[in-house]
Amino acid sequence: MITDRVVLLLVLSVLWPSTALPFTPGNIGNLFGMPDSDGRTLQRSKRGWMWNQFFLLEEYAGNDHQYVGKLHSNMDRGDGNVKYVLTGDGAGSLFLIDEKSGDIHATKRLDREEKAMYSLNAKVLDRRTNLELEPDTEFNIKIHDINDNEPKFAKETYFASVPEMSEVGTSVATVTANDADDETYGNSAKLVYSILQGQPYFSVDSENGTIKTALPGMDREVKENYQVVIQAKDMAGQMGGLSGTTTVSITLSDVNDSPPRFANHSFRVTTVESTEIGGAIGRIKADDPDVGRNAEMEYSIVGGHDTFNIITDQTTQEGVIIIKKALDYESKRDYEFRVEVKNTYLDARFIHGLQFKDYATVKVTVEDVDEPPVFTRNPYIIEVHEDTAAGSFVGVVSARDPDADTKPVKYSIDRHTDLERLFNIDSVNGTITTLKALDREMSKWHNISVVATEINNPRQTTRVPVFIKVLDVNDNAPEFAMSYDTFVCENVKAGQLIQTISAVDTDEPLVGHKFVFSISATNPNFTIADREDNTANILTRRGGFSRREMSMYFLPVVISDNDYPIQSSTSTLIVRVCACDSRGNMQTCNPEVLPFSDGLTTGALVAILLCVVILLSKPRPPSSASVLGQCLVGHKMYHLLDLSIIVPPSVFLVLWCTDSICTFRNMDDWNPTQCVLNPNSECGK
Ligand SMILES: *[C@@H]1O[C@H](CO)[C@@H](O)[C@H](O)[C@H]1NC(C)=O
Ligand SMILES: *[C@@H]1O[C@H](CO)[C@@H](O)[C@H](O)[C@H]1NC(C)=O
Ligand SMILES: *[C@@H]1O[C@H](CO)[C@@H](O)[C@H](O)[C@H]1NC(C)=O
Numbered sequence: 197m198i199t200d201r202v203v204l205l206l207v208l209s210v211l212w213p214s215t216a217l218p219f220t221p222g223n224i225g226n227l228f229g230m231p232d233s234d235g236r237t238l239q240r241s242k243r244g245w246m247w248n249q250f251f252l253l254e255e256y257a258g259n260d261h262q263y264v265g266k267l268h269s270n271m272d273r274g275d276g277n278v279k280y281v282l283t284g285d286g287a288g289s290l291f292l293i294d295e296k297s298g299d300i301h302a303t304k305r306l307d308r309e310e311k312a313m314y315s316l317n318a319k320v321l322d323r324r325t326n327l328e329l330e331p332d333t334e335f336n337i338k339i340h341d342i343n344d345n346e347p348k349f350a351k352e353t354y355f356a357s358v359p360e361m362s363e364v365g366t367s368v369a370t371v372t373a374n375d376a377d378d379e380t381y382g383n384s385a386k387l388v389y390s391i392l393q394g395q396p397y398f399s400v401d402s403e404n405g406t407i408k409t410a411l412p413g414m415d416r417e418v419k420e421n422y423q424v425v426i427q428a429k430d431m432a433g434q435m436g437g438l439s440g441t442t443t444v445s446i447t448l449s450d451v452n453d454s455p456p457r458f459a460n461h462s463f464r465v466t467t468v469e470s471t472e473i474g475g476a477i478g479r480i481k482a483d484d485p486d487v488g489r490n491a492e493m494e495y496s497i498v499g500g501h502d503t504f505n506i507i508t509d510q511t512t513q514e515g516v517i518i519i520k521k522a523l524d525y526e527s528k529r530d531y532e533f534r535v536e537v538k539n540t541y542l543d544a545r546f547i548h549g550l551q552f553k554d555y556a557t558v559k560v561t562v563e564d565v566d567e568p569p570v571f572t573r574n575p576y577i578i579e580v581h582e583d584t585a586a587g588s589f590v591g592v593v594s595a596r597d598p599d600a601d602t603k604p605v606k607y608s609i610d611r612h613t614d615l616e617r618l619f620n621i622d623s624v625n626g627t628i629t630t631l632k633a634l635d636r637e638m639s640k641w642h643n644i645s646v647v648a649t650e651i652n653n654p655r656q657t658t659r660v661p662v663f664i665k666v667l668d669v670n671d672n673a674p675e676f677a678m679s680y681d682t683f684v685c686e687n688v689k690a691g692q693l694i695q696t697i698s699a700v701d702t703d704e705p706l707v708g709h710k711f712v713f714s715i716s717a718t719n720p721n722f723t724i725a726d727r728e729d730n731t732a733n734i735l736t737r738r739g740g741f742s743r744r745e746m747s748m749y750f751l752p753v754v755i756s757d758n759d760y761p762i763q764s765s766t767s768t769l770i771v772r773v774c775a776c777d778s779r780g781n782m783q784t785c786n787p788e789v790l791p792f793s794d795g796l797t798t799g800a801l802v803a804i805l806l807c808v809v810i811l812l813s814k815p816r817p818p819s820s821a822s823v824l825g826q827c828l829v830g831h832k833m834y835h836l837l838d839l840s841i842i843v844p845p846s847v848f849l850v851l852w853c854t855d856s857i858c859t860f861r862n863m864d865d866w867n868p869t870q871c872v873l874n875p876n877s878e879c880g881k
C-alpha cells in the first residue's frame with residue numbers, strides 16, 4: 197500500500213549506456229504523494245502502481261554503483277532526523293540505501309533475463325527513537341531490458357524443398373529466430389529477416405521469415421540444390437542490432453517438364469526366325485532428364501503391328517520389342533515400324549508448346565535357322581482292319597523341310613515304339629505297311645512314333661505320333677440258331693407256313709445283328725418270307741407233295757449279316773414229306789431217316805456208311821463222284837461222296853460241302869446228328 201506520507205521517487209532511464217537521469221526529488225514530490233490541504237491522501241488509481249516501481253537498466257557497465265532512485269518522506273525536513281531502511285529481495289547486498297538521503301544504489305550488474313523484478317520494503321524511522329515515522333511501504337525494482345541477446349535460430353541448417361518451375365512467390369519454408377530480450381519493451385527483440393545468400397533465386401519475408409521463390413523457371417535439371425543463408429536482426433534491423441543466421445538447404449523437386457527423347461531415331465534389331473512368340477528380340481531407349489515417375493515412359497508401335505509388340509521395362513524404362521506372331525524367314529525377312537514414346541504421367545502445365553512424344557524407326561531383320569521337318573499332321577490317326585495280311589497298306593505320313601532350300605527328308609519308325617516290329621515305313625515316301633498280320637484281339641491300338649530326318653543334317657529330326665487303330669472285322673457268318681425237324685404234308689396247299697427259322701452269329705457288332713434270309717427265287721417248291729426281325733418263314737409254293745415222288749427236300753437258305761465285311765452262309769433245311777390227317781397232323785414220314793441219337797462212333801459209322809468210308813491219296817473233283825447221301829453236322833449239310841478210291845483201313849472221311857470245297861475230316865471229330873442216305877444209292881441198300 198502506498199501511504200499519503202511516503203513518496204517514492206522514480207528514476208527512469210531510457211537510454212543505455214548513458215547514465216540514468218534522476219528526476220529531482222522535488223519533481224516527483226510535487227506531482228504525487230502529497231497530502232491535500234485537509235490531510236487526506238490522494239486516492240490511488242490503478243496507474244498509481246507505477247509509482248511504487250523503480251526501473252533499472254540491466255547489464256550496467258559502469259565501475260561505480262548504479263544509481264537506482266531515491267526514497268523520500270514528507271516527514272524528512274532535511275535535518276538528519278530521519279533514517280531510511282530497506283528490506284526485501286537483495287536489500288543490503290544487491291541494493292544499498294543511503295539511510296540519510298534515501299538514495300538507492302545497485303551494487304552489481306543485473307541481468308533481466310535472470311531476474312526481471314525485485315520486491316523491496318522501505319521504512320522511515322526516527323533516527324533518535326528508532327520509531328517508525330510512517331508505515332512500511334512496498335515497492336518493486338524492475339530491471340529494464342537492454343539488447344543483450346542476439347536472435348537465435350533453432351537449427352543451424354534447415355532443409356526444404358520446392359517443385360522446380362514454381363511460380364515466383366511460392367512459399368518454400370518459414371524460419372523463425374528467437375530473441376531472449378524483452379519483446380514488450382523497446383526493439384531488442386524486434387526481428388527483421390533478410391537473405392544474405394541465395395539471391396536472386398529466393399527471397400525472405402522480412403517480418404515472419406517466410407522464404408519464397410524469387411526467380412521464374414528454376415530448373416532442377418540445371419541446378420538442383422541451393423544453400424540459402426537467412427539473417428535475423430533485432431533492433432528492427434537498425435544499425436547496431438544483433439543478428440543470427442541460419443542456412444536453409446533448398447532442393448528443387450522434380451516436375452515433369454521434360455519430354456522423353458530418342459537420342460537415336462533409328463534402331464536396328466536382328467533376330468532368328470525361331471524366336472518364340474512372346475520372346476524379346478531387342479530393346480530401345482529414350483532419355484528423359486526428369487526422375488522417378490516423371491521419367492516413366494510408355495512405348496507403342498504407331499498404328500499397331502500384327503507381328504511385333506513393344507512393352508516398357510518398368511525398371512529400366514526401356515522399350516522391349518516382343519514377338520506377337522511366329523516369324524518365318526522363308527516368307528518375310530525384313531520389317532520396319534515406327535515406335536512412339538511418351539511420358540506416363542503428364543503435367544498439364546508443361547505440355548503446351550512442347551511435343552511430349554518422340555518417335556523412332558525400328559528395322560527388324562529376320563535370320564534363317566535350319567528348321568526340322570514339319571509333318572502335315574500331328575498326330576496321325578490311322579484305322580486298319582484286323583486280319584490284313586503282312587505287307588498290307590496302313591497309311592501314309594508326310595513331312596517337309598520348311599527351310600528356304602527345302603532339303604530331302606527320310607522316314608523311319610522309332611523301334612522302341614514298335615517292339616514287335618509290326619510295321620514298316622517306306623523311307624522315301626512315308627508309306628506305312630504291316631510286317632505281320634494284325635490281330636485286334638491282341639491289341640486294339642498300335643501307337644508308334646515316326647521320325648522324319650533331314651537327309652543332309654541328321655540332327656534335324658521331328659517325331660510324330662501315329663495312332664494305328666485296329667478295326668474289328670466281321671469274320672463269322674450267321675447260321676441257323678438250331679436244327680429244325682421240318683416236314684411238309686402230302687396234302688398241303690400252296691402258301692402253307694411249314695417252319696419259322698432264326699439265325700445266330702458269334703460276332704458282336706456294336707449296333708446289333710441284322711440278318712437277311714433268302715432262298716433261290718426260282719425254287720418252284722418253297723418260298724421264304726423275311727420277317728425283318730432276324731427270323732423268316734418258310735412257306736410252300738405249291739401243293740401236291742408226294743413221298744413216292746420225293747421223300748425229302750434239301751432247301752439251301754442263304755443267311756447274311758450286314759457287318760464289315762458282309763459274311764453269309766448257306767444252311768440247309770431238310771424238309772421231309774409226310775402223310776398227314778385232314779387237320780395237318782403228321783402220321784407217317786419217309787422211313788429212310790436214320791437217327792444218330794448220341795453221336796456217331798467210328799465203328800457205327802463204318803457199319804452204316806460202309807461204302808463212303810474211304811481213304812484218299814488225293815481228292816478228286818466232286819463232279820466225278822456220286823452223292824451217296826447227306827449228313828447234318830451242326831447246321832451244315834454235308835454230301836457224302838463216293839470218290840471210288842478206297843484204301844482200307846479207312847481213317848478219313850471225305851465230305852463235300854455245299855460251297856464246293858472239299859474237306860477232309862478225321863472221323864473222331866466228325867459228329868453228325870443226322871444222316872440221310874439217298875434211297876437209290878447202293879450204299880443205302
Ligand atoms: C508471412 O507474411 C506474409 C506477408 O506478410 C504472408 O503472406 C505469409 O502468410 C506469412 N507467413 C506466415 C508463416 O505467417
Ligand atoms: C544411330 O543408329 C544408327 C543405326 O543403328 C547408327 O549407325 C548410329 O551410329 C547411331 N547413332 C548414334 C548417335 O548412336
Ligand atoms: C512308296 O514306295 C514304295 C517302294 O518304292 C512303293 O511300292 C509304293 O507304291 C510307294 N507308295 C506311294 C504312295 O507312292
Ligand SMILES: *[C@@H]1O[C@H](CO)[C@@H](O)[C@H](O)[C@H]1NC(C)=O
Nearest residue numbers: 639640641642643644663664
Ligand atoms: C494309343 O492312343 C489312343 C488314342 O490316343 C489311346 O486311346 C490308346 O489308349 C493308346 N494306346 C496305347 C497302348 O498307348
Ligand SMILES: *[C@@H]1O[C@H](CO)[C@@H](O)[C@H](O)[C@H]1NC(C)=O
Nearest residue numbers: 718719720721745746749750
Ligand atoms: C421241286 O420238286 C420237284 C418234284 O418233286 C423236284 O423234281 C425238283 O427237283 C424240286 N426243285 C428243287 C429246286 O428242289
Ligand SMILES: [Ca+2]
Nearest residue numbers: 452454486490
Ligand atoms: Ca519428363
